[in-house]
Amino acid sequence: MCHNTTPAHKAATPPQIGPAMPEFAPVRLPHYDGRASGPHSLLADVAAWTGSEPMGRLLELFGGALPGAGTAEDLAYLEAFSADHWDFRAGRERHETAPQPLHPEQEQAVAEAALALGLGADARPRLQHYTHVLVLGGLVASCLFRTRFAADLLESGTTADHVTGVGGFRPLGGPDLESAASSGIDCGSFEVDAIEASLKRAFGIDGEPAVDEGGDPHREPARAWKVATYTAGPVTVRAVAAPSSKPDLRRADTVDTCRFWADRVADLAPGDSVLVVTSAPYTAFQHCDAITHMGLPYGCAVDTVSVDPATLPEPHFRKAHTASGYLQEVRSAIRSMQRLYGIAYAAVQAPPQIPRQKHARSAAIR
Template sequence: MRIGEVALPTGAAGTGAGEITAGVRAWVDSAPLRTLVGHFGGDWPGGDLAAVLAGLDEFSARHWDFRGGRERPDAREPAFDPATAGLVLGAAAALGLVHPVPPARSEYAHLVVLGGLSNACQRRVAYAAHLLRAGTRVAGEVAVLGSFRPLSEVECAGLAAASVPPCDTEVEALDAAVRREFGVAAPAEEDGHDGDHPHHSWSSRTYRPAGGPPVRVLAAPSSDPARRRAHTADTQRFWAEHVHLRTGDPVLMVTAPIYVPFQHCDALRTLAVPYGCGIETVGVDPALPDLAGLPEPTLTPGRYLQEIRSAIRSMRALHAALMPAG
């Protein structure tokens, strides 16, 4: 899989640990990332790949973490001079965080839509519906994955501006998008568990649009409920357990271009490695007429640096999962 100028680790079904590791090494050791680290005053970490990834994780925590444990909308925005801003944007494009690339295949076992901020939920579901209308075939299901993360006031205002009915949580925003984009009014099947805390709860709603594959809206519980809400890897793993993912299944994942590298590597770790399925990750093309009226966020140099850090951390976790135990 090649996004922009630097290839991400391959997601082809049946790829061995050695080839995935080589892909991690190639992305991490690429000229755009080396140049970016040097520009921010860093010395390239020494040692094997694990040591390099650990060093880049630590470096990016000091220089590119603007969230400080907060949700993405609450991250601070750094002030950069024009030369630095241009360098960051160029590196982000080369590393695969800017330009959308269409799916490589015409048929998949499953199409997975990853949740996010409220308006991103609307865009990603709309893009999935667009792909089906444009001829992409899905043999299994369309899975729309989210959590019970409460929406912020800014997110709720964004939904109101896009004429979306009020929603309290990420999964409600996804569900509203599915009902609108797939023309369904009520789920055909519904299941879930209402825990004593949102981090323990889960829900599953399956819609059956006429003439298309079933669409499942899934909210996952957290794998570490005492510390955090469910994150991307939790939702992917929870879905795989529900759908009985099979070896060799080609899976298409839809997110935003800025998140493609980190969410692709999360999917390799949580789905491709344990289940042997294929993973292809694409970003929504905001220029499509089908997405008109669904506003795009402003993507700044700070946002791109934050998600380059996310990609480094995701690749570090993927590499650790590929290493022999003991």
């Protein structure tokens, strides 16, 4: 629930955040190299992020302070505090949320703190080779520039066995169609069609894919799924949409699709490595979610890199960051850190597991 006192429809557009010398040292996001590193280090990383200087500065700017009663309690405080002060969406989609004006003294300090907390696009691939590159979908513009960023990474020296774009059966709306028209690309009817078309453009793929699918996305999008597979030289390229884990309540979300991909398509197992590709300022929360839902359950290494839309050459892609936008995504990161901490803590308490072995994929997905 949004407790912001400024109505969104009356919000003035705040000044854009420009470059400045950083005030804070960067805080490392949680690091996971697979089961060999174990969950204990994740607990320490989340604790360090939660109690960091830039987080303390953000709280101070809005009259808060951590209780200091332990990481779980501090995260609970941050979740509640951010709901009261930094939740500007009020149930809306991100692209539907108007920027909120802040006091001039808060503007630059918020940006500096958020970037130090890992919301920027500074991270680079740590490994030379990954088993999987996983490109997260979104609006058509995001699909286009994230897939191009992934292709650029592979052209610049990073290698991978598989590249997958994950989307959903979300019908394309006005902003999607505007981006498609500006870019001259046929993105079909759904988000998964847009990520597939973007992958084909980014990797120069011609021809038709091998398609496995089930359900009717037009009549029951929550129960439909699709896997479209292409071959681009030595790399397998896929576009994946999943059924919802709660089909009677909603369409599949990103977590549903990533789990479906991990279990039914990629068959993730210990020893695998995943490079997640997204865009700033969503880096921190999507990295934590990737460890929560793929790294820990499957024992694979997870890294996350981001492209910064504010630096893109195309005006119709470029998006300047605002202080209120950074605060919204700090809240997202807090909630994802809270989930990751809970899963890692449970893993520490649980008895050792037998390593999961790779197995032949379902006959329904080839």
